[in-house]
Amino acid sequence: MRGNWAPTGQGWVALGGVVFLCVGVAAAVRSPAPAPMSRDTQVFGIRATSVSGLYPGAVRRSRVTVMNPYPYPISVRKLDAQVDSTSRRRCRPSARNLRVGQFHGQLPVTVPARGQVAAGEFEVYMPGSVDDACQRATFRLTVSGSARTVGR
Amino acid sequence: MKRRNAIALMATIVGGAIVAGSGLTAWANWAVSATPARGTVRAEQMPAVTNLAVAHAGGKLTFSWSGAKFASGAAVGGYRVESTGGAVVAEICKTTALSCEYTPKGKPSGTFVVRALAGSTWVGPASAPVTVVPGTKTGTGEQAAAAQPPVTGDVPGGSAPQATKEPAPATPTVTPAGNDSEKDSGTVVEKTPDSPAATPEKTSPAPAQPSGTAEPASPAE
Numbered sequence: 280m281r282g283n284w285a286p287t288g289q290g291w292v293a294l295g296g297v298v299f300l301c302v303g304v305a306a307a308v309r310s311p312a313p314a315p316m317s318r319d320t321q322v323f324g325i326r327a328t329s330v331s332g333l334y335p336g337a338v339r340r341s342r343v344t345v346m347n348p349y350p351y352p353i354s355v356r357k358l359d360a361q362v363d364s365t366s367r368r369r370c371r372p373s374a375r376n377l378r379v380g381q382f383h384g385q386l387p388v389t390v391p392a393r394g395q396v397a398a399g400e401f402e403v404y405m406p407g408s409v410d411d412a413c414q415r416a417t418f419r420l421t422v423s424g425s426a427r428t429v430g431r
Numbered sequence: 432m433k434r435r436n437a438i439a440l441m442a443t444i445v446g447g448a449i450v451a452g453s454g455l456t457a458w459a460n461w462a463v464s465a466t467p468a469r470g471t472v473r474a475e476q477m478p479a480v481t482n483l484a485v486a487h488a489g490g491k492l493t494f495s496w497s498g499a500k501f502a503s504g505a506a507v508g509g510y511r512v513e514s515t516g517g518a519v520v521a522e523i524c525k526t527t528a529l530s531c532e533y534t535p536k537g538k539p540s541g542t543f544v545v546r547a548l549a550g551s552t553w554v555g556p557a558s559a560p561v562t563v564v565p566g567t568k569t570g571t572g573e574q575a576a577a578a579q580p581p582v583t584g585d586v587p588g589g590s591a592p593q594a595t596k597e598p599a600p601a602t603p604t605v606t607p608a609g610n611d612s613e614k615d616s617g618t619v620v621e622k623t624p625d626s627p628a629a630t631p632e633k634t635s636p637a638p639a640q641p642s643g644t645a646e647p648a649s650p651a652e
Contacts, residue, residue, distance in 0.1 A: 320481040327470030332503035334475040335550025341470050409552035413474050420470040
């Protein structure tokens with residue numbers, strides 16, 4: 280009975296399951312998941328300095344620092360900033376009132392394991408058309424970015 | 432033999448899968464996104480203009496004031512002198528300099544303030560008002576005006592003007608300029624008190640929008 284054993288249909292299914300299991304185990308063994316996990320998305324940290332003293336026509340810069348919580352380096356490929364909200368209802372978070380200009384910095388930038396790097400600066404410009412209601416307003420910027428692991 | 436082949440095949444597949452899986456993982460780059468960070472940008476506030484002064488010579492009013500700066504030290508974009516008469520606010524002049532001239536059609540009179548400007552919409556608070564009042568026939572007003580320098584609208588460190596120089600004769604007897612030519616000769620330049628009690632008629636107690644006791648400085652002749 281067992282002399283000429285060959286995988287039947289069920290056998291092939293079982294074989295496929297074993298293969299997938301092996302692949303998964305191998306991947307898990309070789310690539311341990313980073314410690315700080317958010318759901319199934321890995322994250323790194325960004326910090327943007329606050330800017331003050333803006334008036335019509337003024338340009339300021341917000342310095343961006345990226346922090347790598349992982350035990351391996353990451354390469355930050357992209358950083359974005361946008362005006363999110365303001366502290367005054369009649370001062371809308373629009374390009375008429377505040378603009379985030381170009382990013383001054385070299386991307387991609389490599390952040391060492393568990394280290395941090397000053398990635399560059401975002402230019403913030405208050406146009407002359409800014410509403411009078413924006414006097415003393417605080418604009419909130421949201422800075423986001425993406426990166427990839429390096430050498431893994 | 433077949434069994435041996437099957438086992439060998441299975442071992443090859445499993446081994447290959449392990450090698451391939453681990454190798455692919457090792458070569459892969461994990462995409463990492465960032466937790467969005469918050470930054471804040473704080474806008475300035477328009478400063479008030481200080482030391483507004485009005486000089487009257489030859490039927491012409493010359494306004495001057497001290498330069499205003501933002502808290503960060505940047506200069507404002509310009510200035511606007513306004514004539515305030517009750518609810519009516521008229522622009523007298525607009526400039527980037529620290530002075531401007533104005534020649535009214537009639538005899539010079541009125542209450543004036545200056546505001547700082549920036550961009551196309553930012554307007555600062557009004558300076559302390561300065562009132563130009565036509566003098567009286569008695570000559571005291573004329574002498575006072577001739578003898579004394581222009582009066583500034585506010586003092587350093589405070590926005591409340593001091594008492595008037597010639598309270599009795601020069602106060603808000605705002606006469607229609609065109610029908611009292613005798614009073615043209617004497618003009619008193621004086622501060623306008625913020626207190627409503629000092630300006631009995633047509634005054635508003637609101638300090639931010641001081642309403643003048645005189646009509647806008649463009650009376651019909």
